[in-house]
Amino acid sequence: MGASQGSESSARSTVAVAVVAFFVVTLDAVVVNVALPSVRQDLGGGVRGLQWVVDGYTLVFAALLLSAGALSDRMGACRAIGVGTALFVVTSAGCGLAPTLSLLVVFRLLQGAAAAAMMPASLALVRQAHEDPVRRARAVAVWAMGGAVASSSGPVVGGALSLVDWRLVFLVNVPVGVVCLVLLRRAERSPRRTTPFDPAGQVTAVLAMGGLTYGAIESGAVGLLAPEVLGAFTVASVASICFVVSQARGRHPMVPPSLVAARGVPIAMLIGFAFMVGFYGVPFLYSLYFQELRGLSSLGAGLAFVPMMAVGLVLTPLSARIVERTGPRLPITGGLALMTAGLVALSTLPHDVPIGVPSVLMVLVGLGGPLVMPPTIAVLLSAVPGDLAGTASGVLNTSRQVGGALAIAVFGSLVAGPGGLEDGLRWSLLLGSAVLLVATVASLRVASSRGSERRRWVVSRASADDRPPW
Incomplete structure (x- = not known):
């Protein structure tokens, strides 16, 4: 009976960690938009800087998402989400305390990497918590609803926090992340699996997405024919071709x-x-x-x-x-x-x-x-x-x-x-x-x-x- 209760308690903690992690990752993708004018008023910069505040997070998240699943398998979901959450807490504090727009963008890039580590691991934890398909489906539904609530409440949460100080949009993640790490200590340890990694695909994917996004953002400030914009689009084009070739010929392609x-x-x-x-x-x-x-x-x-x-x-x-x-x-x-x-x-x-x-x-x-x-x-x-x-x-x-x-x-x-x-x-x-x-x-x-x-x-x-x- 006691072992069963302990297992049930561990399962609840595991699901709670997964839901909270998914919630904050989703929230940070949408909560920032309404805070952008306050960020510009405080730190200066134009629309280009604000674009990087939003896209820095989304871009790195997208570029690393495919490999993050393999990382979760290699490290074990518990350890992967623990490392990702710890990095998310540190980078959120960095965003909230950033004295310049440039540093804010840097921390947003790192925050996106942390989110990429957390996302696949969070669902892997849900799968780990329940062997029974019915209970697992219910847990996944709770996990999914956490993301839906985050995206729905994000604009209002961001607007309310920005009335006090836009920095709270990021700093609020710190105590939430700490709670997540505390709950993680009660979760059952995750198995590790040897999963192939595709370094060529990952590097070329980052270069392709980064070059395309950089060129699109900078073109608004300096024009489509500016050397740095043409250079960024060239890097994106070459990297895209290399990515396709690596996926066609590689032993363990990401795609x-x-x-x-x-x-x-x-x-x-x-x-x-x-x-x-x-x-x-x-x-x-x-x-x-x-x-x-x-x-x-x-x-x-x-x-x-x-x-x-x-x-x-x-x-x-x-x-x-x-x-x-x-x-x-x-x-x-x-x-x-x-x-x-x-x-x-x-x-x-x-x-x-x-x-x-x-x-x-x-x-x-x-x-x-x-x-x-x-x-x-x-x-x-x-x-x-x-x-x-x-x-x-x-x-x-x-x-x-x-x-x-x-x-x-x-x-x-x-x-x-x-x-x-x-x-x-x-x-x-x-x-x-x-x-x-x-x-x-x-x-x-x-x-x-x-x-x-x-x-x-x-x-x-x-x-x-x-x-x-x-």
């Missing part, structure tokens, strides 16, 4: 060619990329719009995002039923179409429209979370063998993070251009709607069968190494 060749995988990657262009790009743009053009406080701006974020939190539990009844194609295509329409509608608004109008129209973007991504995961997992489910989920998540990072880079460059925030906002929304429209058309090729996708989606929630994407 096996057979995975990319599977029907449904490229479409799922495109959908994930386009989804994040809208879902990350809109909060970045409208955080600046609400505060700099309309004069709202950080809390007021955060509250303006509540309808967009809350709709995902409310409808997410219904995603499985929607897929079961309609198959994946209808919600995916419909959700992408709603997001496209939302961005187009926002682009037509005059700058002095009542605040409630863009707030309500952003709900169309928020609907993409529950309508698009869960069935996209179902499509992805139905297209690949079970032993590639974790890798496929990592590829999807990486494509999503790259979409978010590039949206911030390109949109920020347009906002920083000669037309200023108002013109840059409009062109950014139109560009984002064009990307979403391409994904909407591509989604028409998604298979419309119902039962198999539903079953694979349920299994994935219980066992696959995927991350809920909203």
